[in-house]
Amino acid sequence: MTMQHRLISSPLQGFTTFRFRNAFHQFFDGMDIFYAPYIRFNGKMEIKSVYQRDLLAKNNTGLTIIPQVMTCSADEFIFAANYVLSLGYKELNWNLGCPYPMVTNRGMGSGLIANPDKIDRILDRVHTATDIIVSMKMRMGYDHRDEILGAFPILEKYPIKSIGIHARIGKQLYKGGVDLEGFQQCIDNTSQKLYFNGDITTVTRFEEMTNRFPSIDHWMLGRGLIADPFLPSMIKNKTHDYPENRIEVFSKYHDTLFTAFEQKLTGEKAVIRKMLSYWEYFATTFPNAKREIKKLTKVKTFEDYDEAVKRVLDCEVEMA
Numbered sequence: 271m272t273m274q275h276r277l278i279s280s281p282l283q284g285f286t287t288f289r290f291r292n293a294f295h296q297f298f299d300g301m302d303i304f305y306a307p308y309i310r311f312n313g314k315m316e317i318k319s320v321y322q323r324d325l326l327a328k329n330n331t332g333l334t335i336i337p338q339v340m341t342c343s344a345d346e347f348i349f350a351a352n353y354v355l356s357l358g359y360k361e362l363n364w365n366l367g368c369p370y371p372m373v374t375n376r377g378m379g380s381g382l383i384a385n386p387d388k389i390d391r392i393l394d395r396v397h398t399a400t401d402i403i404v405s406m407k408m409r410m411g412y413d414h415r416d417e418i419l420g421a422f423p424i425l426e427k428y429p430i431k432s433i434g435i436h437a438r439i440g441k442q443l444y445k446g447g448v449d450l451e452g453f454q455q456c457i458d459n460t461s462q463k464l465y466f467n468g469d470i471t472t473v474t475r476f477e478e479m480t481n482r483f484p485s486i487d488h489w490m491l492g493r494g495l496i497a498d499p500f501l502p503s504m505i506k507n508k509t510h511d512y513p514e515n516r517i518e519v520f521s522k523y524h525d526t527l528f529t530a531f532e533q534k535l536t537g538e539k540a541v542i543r544k545m546l547s548y549w550e551y552f553a554t555t556f557p558n559a560k561r562e563i564k565k566l567t568k569v570k571t572f573e574d575y576d577e578a579v580k581r582v583l584d585c586e587v588e589m590a
């Protein structure tokens with residue numbers, strides 16, 4: 271029997287929020303689960319309204335969502351767990367992956383991986399105080415890929431549902447390649463259910479990873495999903511070819527995303543800035559339109575933006 275692969279949307283703060291997820295869901299499929307970007311506390315024991323909106327059932331119709339928290343405090347974790355339980359969620363994903371010094375210097379994100387005692391204390395309190403199902407998302411360490419090996423024995427004590435591993439270390443940020451030997455080392459040193467994450471941006475790459483790690487059946491797509499919303503269905507359909515109406519579908523998807531941000535943000539500049547942050551990723555899948563995309567990044571009004579996008583898409587149609 272062939273393996274059933276599951277695809278998970280790896281969260282990107284500021285990108286994979288509910289407006290993106292809904293636009294994706296309207297035009298594409300292939301994604302089984304969406305991890306929501308992390309909830310973070312800034313000294314106050316409250317869930318900011320921006321996180322609340324992102325998780326409300328009415329904003330996530332038809333989608334399977336798993337909320338995430340980034341914290342090194344058991345109290346905050348329990349508060350977040352009770353909040354998501356009150357919304358009807360059963361699982362909370364714990365972020366031990368974030369690489370940014372602002373976070374890691376405070377002992378959070380990937381800065382927590384090398385501190386198994388603290389992980390132990392937090393998991394102990396969370397499992398005593400709530401019925402939340404805990405899953406984790408980790409890098410392999412902050413300074414060294416072996417840090418995670420020190421955490422595994424602690425994690426074995428708890429009913430962790432899964433550990434998604436972004437196969438880098440924190441201090442790499444996003445540079446360099448993913449460390450596939452390091453990921454193999456993780457497989458060899460834990461009985462936990464592991465998900466693979468990192469640099470899956472094409473069907474070919476997905477196939478390489480499934481061949482290399484035959485025991486893995488959950489795959490997390492982050493930047494690759496934003497760059498190419500066709501990727502999950504192409505992976506699931508085992509095809510390397512885009513549908514014939516690719517540009518037409520992409521165009522409608524783009525317009526839906528644009529309208530969603532136009533309703534949320536104030537001023538043309540803010541909407542354009544937001545859309546251009548997506549175009550940084552989209553650009554990688556429009557190699558024939560490099561010059562047009564460069565022009566697109568300079569527009570200041572909606573009128574110019576619309577025209578520039580049209581030129582990008584026309585260019586791709588002509589080259590197809």
Ligand SMILES: Cc1cc2nc3c(=O)[nH]c(=O)nc-3n(C[C@H](O)[C@H](O)[C@H](O)COP(=O)(O)O)c2cc1C
Pocket residue numbers: 280281282283284306307308338365367407436467468469470490491492493494
């Ligand atoms: C702008 C940005 C924001 C991110 N926000 C989150 C986040 O909220 N939670 C999280 O677990 N990972 C976050 N990540 C990491 C991604 O989920 C993912 O692990 C990483 O990009 C590697 O996977 P990829 O190569 O498929 O993108 C973020 C990454 C980027 C680039």
